[in-house]
Amino acid sequence: MQKITPFLWFDTEAEEAMNFYVSVFKNAKAGKVTRYGDSGPGPAGKVMTASFELNGVPFTALNGGPQFKFNEAISFVVHCQDQAEVDELWEKLSEGGEQRPCAWLKDKFGISWQIVPTVMIEMLSEPDPAKSKRVMEAMLQMTKIDIATLKRAMKASPLPA
Incomplete structure (x- = not known):
């Protein structure tokens, strides 16, 4: 396991971003998508994180809200x-x-x-x-x-x- 993973904060586009990057890079694969549960902090059932790999580098995308750009x-x-x-x-x-x-x-x-x-x-x-x-x-x-x-x-x- 790689010790450092880029972790990208999105408003609501984590899964869309994962799918986009996986389509752009030839050596890429989509990983696990997790969803918010009843305890939040996001709406239950909405994507919380999406993991993917680009050229052997793992990434995690988070739907964390609009606070950070x-x-x-x-x-x-x-x-x-x-x-x-x-x-x-x-x-x-x-x-x-x-x-x-x-x-x-x-x-x-x-x-x-x-x-x-x-x-x-x-x-x-x-x-x-x-x-x-x-x-x-x-x-x-x-x-x-x-x-x-x-x-x-x-x-x-x-x-x-």
């Missing part, structure tokens, strides 16, 4: 192997949400995600500071990351001084 202080980073995976996750997760700069998006529930190609991390770690700087400058101009543009930036000749 998601913000960018917490996000989930998804490391992608290629542009096709970036494109697919970006489109599915941002539908009904917001596309933000530098690989960030908010999904329709307000949860922040970073859709990051692993090759971008490698390019930003390039030992040649001029190359990594060009990659960073290119990335800062993007919303969804375009690997081909980053590769062109890395190979570009530096401008004469």
